[in-house]
Every structure is written in structure tokens, then in C-alpha cells.
Amino acid sequence: MPVYEKILFANMERPGYTGALSDYQQTGGYTAMAKVFQGMPPADVIDAVKKSGLRGRGGAGFPTGVKWGFIPKGHPGPRYLCCNADESEPGTFKDRQLIENDPHQMLEGMAIACWAIGAHVAYVYIRGEFIRGAEIIQRAIDEAVAAGLLGRNLFGSGFDLDIYVHRGAGAYICGEETALLESIEGKRGKPRIKPPFPAMHGLYQAPTVINNVETLCNVPHIINRGAEWYASFGTPKSPGTRIFSVNGHVQRPGNYEVPMGITLREMIFEHAGGMRNGKRLKAIIPGGASAPFFTEEHLDVRMDFESIAAAGSMLGSGGVTVMDEDTCMVWAAVNLLEFFHHESCGKCTPCREGSSWLLKILHRIDAGRGREEDLELLTTLSHRIEGMTVCAFGDAEVAPILSTIKHFRDEYVAHIRERCCPFRANVHLAMAH
Amino acid sequence: MALQVLSQQAKAAIEAEFPKYPDRRSVLLPALWIAQREVGWLPETAMLDVAQILNLSPVQVSDVATFYSMYHLKPVGKYHIQFCKTLSCALVGADALLAHIKTRLGIAVGGELTPDGLFSIGLVECLAGCGSGPMMQINSDYYEYLTPQKVDQIFDDLKVFGQSALASRPYRIPLAMVS
Numbered sequence: 001m002p003v004y005e006k007i008l009f010a011n012m013e014r015p016g017y018t019g020a021l022s023d024y025q026q027t028g029g030y031t032a033m034a035k036v037f038q039g040m041p042p043a044d045v046i047d048a049v050k051k052s053g054l055r056g057r058g059g060a061g062f063p064t065g066v067k068w069g070f071i072p073k074g075h076p077g078p079r080y081l082c083c084n085a086d087e088s089e090p091g092t093f094k095d096r097q098l099i100e101n102d103p104h105q106m107l108e109g110m111a112i113a114c115w116a117i118g119a120h121v122a123y124v125y126i127r128g129e130f131i132r133g134a135e136i137i138q139r140a141i142d143e144a145v146a147a148g149l150l151g152r153n154l155f156g157s158g159f160d161l162d163i164y165v166h167r168g169a170g171a172y173i174c175g176e177e178t179a180l181l182e183s184i185e186g187k188r189g190k191p192r193i194k195p196p197f198p199a200m201h202g203l204y205q206a207p208t209v210i211n212n213v214e215t216l217c218n219v220p221h222i223i224n225r226g227a228e229w230y231a232s233f234g235t236p237k238s239p240g241t242r243i244f245s246v247n248g249h250v251q252r253p254g255n256y257e258v259p260m261g262i263t264l265r266e267m268i269f270e271h272a273g274g275m276r277n278g279k280r281l282k283a284i285i286p287g288g289a290s291a292p293f294f295t296e297e298h299l300d301v302r303m304d305f306e307s308i309a310a311a312g313s314m315l316g317s318g319g320v321t322v323m324d325e326d327t328c329m330v331w332a333a334v335n336l337l338e339f340f341h342h343e344s345c346g347k348c349t350p351c352r353e354g355s356s357w358l359l360k361i362l363h364r365i366d367a368g369r370g371r372e373e374d375l376e377l378l379t380t381l382s383h384r385i386e387g388m389t390v391c392a393f394g395d396a397e398v399a400p401i402l403s404t405i406k407h408f409r410d411e412y413v414a415h416i417r418e419r420c421c422p423f424r425a426n427v428h429l430a431m432a433h
Numbered sequence: 434m435a436l437q438v439l440s441q442q443a444k445a446a447i448e449a450e451f452p453k454y455p456d457r458r459s460v461l462l463p464a465l466w467i468a469q470r471e472v473g474w475l476p477e478t479a480m481l482d483v484a485q486i487l488n489l490s491p492v493q494v495s496d497v498a499t500f501y502s503m504y505h506l507k508p509v510g511k512y513h514i515q516f517c518k519t520l521s522c523a524l525v526g527a528d529a530l531l532a533h534i535k536t537r538l539g540i541a542v543g544g545e546l547t548p549d550g551l552f553s554i555g556l557v558e559c560l561a562g563c564g565s566g567p568m569m570q571i572n573s574d575y576y577e578y579l580t581p582q583k584v585d586q587i588f589d590d591l592k593v594f595g596q597s598a599l600a601s602r603p604y605r606i607p608l609a610m611v612s
Contacts, residue, residue, distance in 0.1 A: 096604050
């Protein structure tokens, strides 16, 4: 199995590493912040991040330095940084590991980002369920404040910075950046219409940057070791390492930090140990539940933003769900539609109503009461949701349906013609240990 | 006006959140967390108290309390189980395990409490424990790589000790993988 240099997991994989401030500082922690706060011009920081090619790890892959550069210069009044720790894309569990094992890496990245955009207040928006994670971050903030790494006049620069933890309360949609802002403002987490973009009118209508946990964790390393060094990992357009959360029917589910651009085959069969119980692979979701399904035929697709997109899916959040030959694709689509139906915020009619119609049709197919015309109905309805909503949720909710119909049409037809699920027994007997 | 259910300590805890935000409304999610921690769930009276402390209208508070799934609008057990039903857990046996939990506790999902008031079960969507399913959350803790035997042990531990050593530690996977 190929072994690669790790950036984000390097600290936590040291024996005895606890993630406490003293441990983090012993491995060079907060030296990047010191370098920046002792006089690196914000434009140079933004430039370094641009040159590194770092792209957002939350799902969309937008260039981080460019995002920072959108904050208007010389704007009067406050501006904000929000760290998106609302990790809730099904199949993804990487930010949780970064938060719980090395919280200072994230805080240092946040501090540098705040310097770059001139924000004196930052919020960590963490999903409500990550109660232990929120406690760990708060402890880390308290340590940093006590050590003079957060608070007033940092490193003698005159720059003040406060970081606060804001807990969500159970809503997938709050991972969408403008819904996240609404949620901090004490409202329902409903996405805003863009434009205006958060860089101009974000939190409290002030210029705001929202970055994912993993994205921010990369920043101190880019400052310390240089943009060229960082760009030497991965591919020219998707530089750096990426943490993939591999799950489902593999031998060794887990978070694997690898350079972007390795193949799905290497990820699944080498790093994650291959399929459980000697079964054959049937389907892969390569980038969280919002990403269209792949099949065995896609195993040689490379795991970078461009390659996965060119093959018809998306790298998304880095959650890789693997399904074996016994998995019913209609059942999988039903499961994900139940998720999307539950999590639709209700703002846009096509998504709100459409998700319940899609689910109703899928349920009847799954229950052996499907009609011949249902496949066309599902497809037409999906196309009327896609692109018709304020945020990307609408596109996400139809991805599992359209892609399973595309790759596994036979299974839908079998459910409809045979009036039952050919896989039912397998699904319910599957019990993992 | 006097508060109906929240204590002065809860009020003080809510007011301690004020300096973190430029306005009062932003304290709504933290305030509801504080209220729920004290009462165990969010009756209308608690929402009215929160509205009064934050100087918001009652509807602004209930609008938010009804949107987020972790705010309980009905009483839940002392140990409220949030059981993950989403795909990655379902692929590794969540359905069968849920059947075991329901039989073991003798209650249905949603709303029902065990007669001693200790347990209730809610079905939830993905909790970001997808590589370590089947999994569930009980109050502050995650429990992962679940089997019927582990579930029984966790319930026994909670009944007797109020906590269980089977709760997940800081998450490292596959380094922390349990056989």
C-alpha cells in the first residue's frame, strides 16, 4: 500500500499526542501565526494562499485565497470569519477527527484567516450533535486566550481577535454557508438568495468569509512551508492532500489523508482494505450523499475535483460510501431521499414539495406498487427541481435518483415488474460486527 | 415580569452569552440550549421565558425552536437515544439493531418513554459517524461500532452508573478501530 506524507493528521498520529496547546506548540504550532502577526501584510497572506492553490474542502472546492480576496479593502465597520464545522453530509466524518484531536490547528488557521481579511471576531459554527467537539474547541480557545494567542494586541501587533463557539441544533442545511449565517443570527437556517454574496453582505450584513474546518487547518502549513511546497502535493488544479472518509462495505472504514488525484480503486482496495466478506463492489458515492453514484466502471477515476466532475459526479465533502453487490439501489435511493426530504428547509417550493413527491413515488416502487411510468415521472420531476432552488440542495436531492436510474435502471424495472424487492432478504440480514 | 420556569441561574447563563454577539437575537440558539438543559425539554413556558430575556416576540422563539431537530418539543427520557438511520449506518446493519433496541426497551420510536422515564428513542439523520456504524448518540456522547451486546451493556451502565465507558473517545479512525 502506498504511504504518503500527511499534513493535517501528522500531529495527531504522533504517539501520545493529545491535542493540548503544549503538544501543539512542541510540534511547531502557532509559529505560522507568529510569523503572520509579526508583520506579514494581509495581501501577502492572501497571495500565499492563492499561490498554494488551496480549494475549499467543504464541498464546492472554491479557491480559498480568492474567496479571502473578495473581502472589500478599506470597508468601514466589522467583518467576520465563520468556521463551518457543521459536518453533516452523509458519509463524511473528517472534520470531527480534526476537531477532536487537534483543535489548535484549526484555531491557528482561523487566526491567520482573520488577519488576512481583517476580522476581529470569528465564530466556529459546530453542529449541535458535536457536543464533545464543542467542549474540546472551547477548552482550546480558553488555553489560547490564557497563553495570549487569542484576545488583545496579539504578538504586539495591536490586532485583537475573539473566537466564539456557536452550536447548531440539528439541521443539515446549516452547512450551507448563508443558512449558517442565518442560524448564527438566531433564525431558522434558510439559505439566502445570492447575490449579494457573503463577502459583501454576510453575517450581520458585514463582509464575511465562511471556510470549512479542513480548509482552515491547511493554512498554518502553507504559511510555514510555503505555497510551492503545498502545491507539490496532489494535482496542478487540485493541490494538497485531502481527507477522504471511506465507509460502507469496506474492510477498513476510516479517514485517509492522501494527495488528491489517487484513484478510487487505490482508495477502496488498498487504503480501505477492499470489500468485506469477499463481495463484489456495486456502487460508490464519491463525495457525500449529494454526489451522483458511481459504479465499478469508475474505479480508475482519480480523486480530484476535475476528474470526478468529468466522470459525472463530484468530489464534494470527501465522503466515500461503498456498496456491495447485495445492496438494493432502490433501497439506497429511498434512504437518501428520506434524508433529503427530512432536511429540506422548506424555503423553495420545488425542493420542499418535490422531495415529498419523489419520496412517495420511490416508496411505492420499493414496496412493489410501482407503475411502469414511474421512472419517467421521477426523471421529469427531478429535472424540475434541479437548478430551480436558492441553494444547491435541490440539485443534491435529485442526484441519488437520477444516477441510480442511469446506472441501475434494471433494478427499478425489476421492482416494478416483479412487484417486490429482489434484494429484500439481503438488506435486512446484513448485520455488521 | 417574573420568569415562569427558568431559574435565575439559567437567566444568568443566557445573559453571559450577550457579549459574544452584536445583537440579542443571536443568543436565541444558545438560550434554547440553556433552557432545554434546565427543563429537559422546551415547553411553551420555557420559550416565553427565553423571549422575555432576549426581548423577542414569542413567535420568533417558537419559529426557531420548531425548526431544529435537537430542540425537544415534548418530554424525552433522561437518556434520549438519537439513532442514526442514514445510508452508511443502514449499510452495516442499523435496521436490525434498531429492532433490537426497540424490543429491549419495549418502546416505539418518537414520543414514547420507558415506564421509569429513563429512555426514549428518536430516529435521526447522519451524525458523522459513518465509518463506525451502526451508531447512536445518547445525550452528549456518541456510541459506535454497535452490536446488540454493546447496546445492552450501554443501557445497563446508564441505568446503574449514569454513564458508560463504551462512549466514544476523541475520534480517530481507523487508528481507534475496535475489532
